[in-house]
Every structure is written in C-alpha cells, then in structure tokens.
Amino acid sequence: MPTTSRNLGRHRARWLLLLAVLALLASACGSDDDNGDAGGGNGGETASGCEVGETDGDLALYNWAEYIDPEHLDAFAAEFGISATMTTYESNETMLPTITAGNAGYDVIVPSDYMVGIMIDGGFIQKLDFDAIPNASNLSDDFRNPSYDPTQEYSLPYQWGYTGLAVNTAEVGTDFPRSWDVVFGDFANDYAGKITLLNDPRETLGAALKALGYSLNTTDQDELNQARDLVGAAKGNLLAFNTDSSDELLTSGESVIAHVYSGDAFTQFLETDDPSQYVFFVPEEGGTRWVDNMAIPFDAPHPCTAHTFINWLYDADQGAALSNWNYYGTPNKASIDLLDEELNEFLTSPDVLVGGPDSVESIADTGDFETNYADAFTEAKG
Amino acid sequence: MTALSRRAPAEDGIATPEFEAAHERQKRWRGFLMALPAYAYLLLFFAVPLGIVVVYSFGTRTRFGTTELSGWNLESYEKLGRDLVQQVLFRSIWLALLTTVICLVIAYPFAYYMATRSARVRNLMLVFVMIPFWTNFLVRNYAWYVILGTDGPFSRVAEFLGFGPTRLLFTQSAVVMGLVYGFLPFMILPLYAAIERIDGRLLEASRDLGATGYQSFRRVLLPLSMPGVIAGSILVFIPSLGAYVTPDILGGAKTTLLGSYIVTQFLSARDFPFGAALSTVLMALMLAATIVYFRRGGRTL
C-alpha cells in the first residue's frame, strides 16, 4: 500500500479522535458548570412580581397521571385565553432529574413533600409570590408551614392522603389488631402469601420503623437495620412488593391485606360490589401522611401563568372540582363543604386514623442517609 | 488524491499493481463514507453522552443527591466489591442465561420452519411475530398478570389437569416466562435472517452423502446459522440482564435483579456516581464478552 494513502488514513483517524476528545472535554466542562448551578441555585430568591390573574404565556403542567381532569385544565385555559398542556410522570425520582437538568419547559410541577425539601435545598424551585396567590388564604391550618417547607415560601399543597393498610374483612374478619402486627407480627402467618407491601424503600422501611416505635425519618443506622430485618422476616409471608396494583390485587382476592395509599384504596373499594367489605386504616403506631404540592421550577418559562394557575386551583369551587375528580383529600378548607359526601366521610372517619393526628409523619429527605435506605431495602429483599 | 483513484475500476480493466492499490484505497474510502453517517451520529449522540456518564462515575453524591464532579475519586468503584452487588449480579446472570437458552430452543425451529416457507408466507409470519409487540409492553405484562393469577386461565387449566389451582404470578418462573415472552422476537429475527440465506442444496448434499438428520444439523445448518445464533443470544441475554419492569411486575419485586438495582441507584438513592460506575463496569464487561463471542463465532464459519 502506498504510504500517501496510509498517511491520509491516519490523518483522518487522528482528526476524528481529536474531535471526539474535544467533544468529551466540552461536555465534561459543561457538566462542571451544571454542578455549579445546581449547588448555587438559580432560583430561590426571585419573587415573580406578577399581578393577580396575569398570564405570560401558555401553561405547561408536569403532573402525575390522572391527577387532574383534562377538561378541568381546559377550563382554566379557556378562562384565561391561553392553552394548557400536561406531561405526566410516575415518580418523584423521574421528575427530579428532568427539572435539575434545566430547560425542561414546565411552569408548574407537583412534587411530594420530601421532594419539595430536596428541591428547595438544591435551588430547583422558586419562591412563590403570594401577592399573586390571594386564594392561598384558603389553605387549611393543618397544612401550613410543613416540615419540608417550614416558612411556606416555595410550595402550596395540591392533594394529600395517608399510607396505611387495607384489609378484606370477608377473609380476615373485623376482629384484628389495628396495628402493623397485621403484616409484621405473628398474625401475618395466618395469611401467608396473601399480603402485599409497597415496593418503595421509604414507605415500606418507614412502616417497619413505625412498627418498632421509631420515626420514619430516622438517620440512626441501628434503627434502620432493625427495620430492615423486620421487612426481611416479613418477606416470607408476602405475595409481592407492589405499588401500582396492590389495591386491585386486594379487591380481586389475590391478597387480603395490602399496604396502600389511602386514595388508591378508597377509589378501588368504590369499584367493588360491596365497598363496606374493605377497611382502610393507619395502624395505631402511626404511618405516613403524604402531601403533594404545587411548585414552580427555577427556570419556568411562564411564572405569571404558573402563579395564576395555582391561585385558580385554590378557589373553593376549583379545589372541590379537583378532589371530586381524583378523590384525594383537599388542603383547601373552603372546598371541604363542596366535596362529595362519601369522600368527606372517608377523609374524616375516626376509624381511619387509629393513632390520632400526631401518629402520622411526612417523609422527609434524609440527605446522605437516603442511600442507606435504598441499600437496606435491597438487603431486606435479599 | 490521484486522478486514477477517481475512476471506476471497471473502466480500466487492467490489473496493474498501481491499479490494485488504487482500487483498494478507493474501497476503503467508500467503506468509510458508508459508515460515516451512523458513525458520526453515534459519536455525537451516544459516545459523547456516554463520556458524561463515565465522568459522573468518578464524582461524589452530595447531600442533596446531586453530583459533585470536582475532586475525582474511585469510591463508587470500591462499592462494587460488596457482597450484595455480587449476589445481585450472579442471580441476574443466571436468569438471563436461562432466558437466552429457552429463547434459543424455541426460536431456532421456528426460524428454520419460517425459512422453509414461500417468500410471501415468510413475510407474513414475520409480521405476525411482531404485531403483539405493537401494543404497550406494560399492558402485555399486565395481561400476563391476569393469565397467571390464582383465578386466571393458567390456574384453571392446571386445576382441570388435576394439579390443583396454581398461581404462577409472583414466582421466578413467571419472571422467566415474562422475559422469554418479551425477548423471543429478538431471537427469532436474527436467526431467521441468518437461516433464510443458507443454500438448501448444502443440506441436501449432506443428506445425500449419508449424514443423519442430526449430523446434517450439527455440521452444516448450525455452523452456517451461527451468526444468527450469536446475534440473537446477545440481543436476548443483555436486555434480560438489565430488565427490571418485567421482574418487578411478574415477580413481585421479591428479589433484586441487576436492572432494578441500577434503577434504584439512579432514582431512589439518587446516587448517580454509583449508578454510573455500575453501568460503566457492566458495559465494559459486556462489550468485551460480546466482541470475543462474535470473533469466535465468526471463526467457526
């Protein structure tokens, strides 16, 4: 082969290599910058200065699936003469990276409690301008200044519910302890292979921590290890770790005791021929009260539209319409009287919250300890 | 470039050494040009992003779950030595191997049979293999839910046959079945593509020369279809190793497999460096294995 050709070829290869290296370098440097942003926080400090009812463009909502009636969203758009689109996610953890990466294009997001804390710390959501949200005065006192947003500057609750146990009384009877023993104690042996726990490290280890009398936000490794062993021991009696269809497994008879979210359980009960056959309760040792919140990403393209949307949903009628469609609890005290009766009964029943209001906690971010929870859950499963 | 190299070889027709060299050169250039679009595409939209992941694997998880890149370290790679990681890895490899072998055993005769039919039937058969997969894969998984549950058709059949009600749902068998279902087309397609081009006269000749059916399969058909076997095995083995939706849904998430372990790191734990390190090592091992496997497969031709 003539040398000229070889040189030419080598040249080309070198060129490509150079390009690739350059591209890699550029991206590596870029990532460094990104990290700077992430740590420092682009948002946080800016209050929008929007007028009440002001819109500055179309609304892009990033929300959980089936959490708002599409027609309800259209009604908002029509009222303000803009258009509204929605993209859906199925976990806080898939939502977070898309926001932190920046430029996601969403105006309003709906993170859960602990995720709000994470996003405030990281500077990924901006302070709300409460002058533009006069309806925020409709917020129930129960939900003011939550632990994850103690000064209530960044978020407003969207909907809420409990995590607890649902039991098929036709199989188990009504005479069972309203306690986590139902899944973690000897009681569970009678229903081996008929029990499901949520497939979520914080919820399921949290339940075990509560059963042991600890906080579900513990950062004590010893307590966490005990909880891990409790879940590990309960595994033998489990049908499955399941989050998405634990409610259906219960009503289809595949399971008789299920660790579930209250809203899922409640709506699922209503689908059956005899809803009274099932009970939902938060065990006496306590459980989770979760709150999903509306927040505005640090780089939201239309912050004024976002504020207007939040204010609109805090109207008494709109808040009730939201809950009457998705059947979760409303944090809007002006909406409570407008709720469907069966929903209101369920939310306020004393049989649901066995240990009283002080027994429930919200999940909070534990910082470095999050990886310990993830590892403990993996170890518990074996 | 010389003028010579621009001319098509057929026009010259004289095989001088210079001409041969120019022809060779031109051929290389043409090959390079053909590869260029995909090459450039993958460099930009795959290699560069991959570089970011590799960079992240040397970073540190911050308290907030973001990644600190300054202060490179190997901590994430050290975590790979844990017992837990190895358990998860071996369990996943075993399941993926089992899935691959079952797929191969089912798909080979199927692809062979397909190759013996007329062109029109073959294409129809191929399309009918793919149609089920144009529904949503989650929905397919949930359909298996119903089939394998206590009241499902599978259990009914088992009961009818005198085995008593059998719930396959949330067992390892259900996971393997789900994986086989999901990845069988990945085995059928390359196998079919490889078998279809084999000259049937070679098989007939082997039989004429007194080979038994098995011998003719073992010595003629199998070696000739080896590229398809290899491509299919890789397309099944690797995705099953990383699968997590099917094991979680059909297996009840009762054991941790590699795919869900990696997902846990990136999502629940928000430990990007460890997730990135796990992926980087996994990919390096798989790539090495793939290349060795392909080279060896190539040589047996």
Added chain:
Amino acid sequence: MSTSAGITEPRGWFRRVLQANAWLVYAFFYLPIVLLVIYSFSDNRNVGVWGGATLDWYREFANDEPIKTALGNSLKIAAASTTVSVVLGTMAALALERYKFRGRGFFDALLYLPVIIPDVTMAVMMLLFFAEAAKILGFSRGFSTITLSHIAFSISFVSIVVRARLAGTDEKLEEAAMDLYASRWQAFRYVTLPTIMPGVLGGGLLALTLSLDDVVITQFVTGGGWNTLPVYVFGLIRKGVTPLINAVSVVMLVASTVLVGLSLLAQRIRGGEPV
C-alpha cells in the same frame, strides 16, 4: 429474490413437529393479546373481571384528548426514528461487513454499546447531554430529543440484524453485476438490496417496536407538553390498570399494523416485486 436455492420444506414427522412448534409460539404470543382485546370490551373497571360487553372504553378513548395526542406523538416519533435508523443502520452494516476502513474496530464496538447499555443509564446520560447541549444551542426538549435518542439505540439493533443476514453472503454477485455494466447503484438496488431485504425488514420492525415501547428513555428526554403513549400509560398504571388502557393498546396495535401494512404495500408497488 433469493439468489441461492432456499431450504426445502421438510417432510414427515419432522415437519409436523416444526409446525406444532410454530403454532405454539403464535399461541404464546397471542394469548395475552387476545385477553387484552377481550377485556377492552369489558364493562368492569378491573381488567380480569368480565362485566358484560361495552364500547365505553373506546368512547372514553375517543374523548380523551391527552391520550390521543400521546398516541399521535408516539406514531410520529416511531415513524421518524425507524426511517432514519433503518437507513443509517443498513449502511453501517454494509460498511462493516463488506469494507475495511480505518476506525472499523472502534466503530464496531461503538455499535454494540447502545444494545448493551441499561435503559436507565442511557436515559440519564441522554438527559445530561441534552441539558448541556441546550445551554449552548438553546433548544427545548420534546419531539426532537426523543427522536434523536430513539435513533441512537435503534441504529444498533438494525445493524446487528442486517449483519446477521450479510455475514457470509457473496459479494462476488455484485462484482459480477458491475462487470456486466451495472452501475454501482444498480448493483446495490438489484443485487445487494434484495439479498439483505429480510434483514432490513426485520431490523426495521425491531426499531419500530423499540420506539413504540420505550418508556424509560423517553420520560427523561421529554419536555414541556410532550407525552408519548407509553409514558402516559406508565403513569396511568400507577392508578390501576383499567380497560381504557387495553382499548388504547388495541388502537395502537391496529394503527401500527396499518402503518407497516401500508409501507410494505408501498414497497411492493415501487419495487414491482414482492419482498
């Protein structure tokens, strides 16, 4: 279309075994699909409980704007990514099987990586990459980023299937065609392409399926207002599987079957010869 004699159909018991296997494979493939179709007509919110026949779920689908938009998005993305990846993947396969060139080894390895990479890793890396790129170029995520990502993994699948077809086929045929004064294009069009067509078709079907099914990567690289059907369904399943999702799947099934049917038909008309 095949240049060499194909494998003749076997006879006797062997043939019956093969036939039985094929029917069993199809039964396996279609069992969940049949169930899925049946329950899409069931008048009970829970899949698995038959509640009498109804078309309500299809009516609900017809009135559900988010789902219809998501379905449209999915089909658009799948069509675009399949077309591009089939062309690029086939060219790559030809280059690798037929030519030696510099960087071939590296390219070979690079082509396997998208198959090897775990979904979630690819999802995270594409997100980080597009986020960086957007800082320089200032685009927002959506159709383009989803399609670009789908092409990135589809190219590899196409090229692997096409290469399995190409490996060991005889390139002398093309040389012979050119000796007989066929242009390079004619040789490709009338000799090479028909030979590799089953591989190209298989690769294309695979690429289409992968694009229509992808959740993990899509949900990371999507942006304001962009939902694909699988991402939407993934979210819906959190609230329970209802026959609505089945109905959507049936529509998707019909839509993609029609899409593929039309493209096969178009190919046949243009090519003048059955593929």
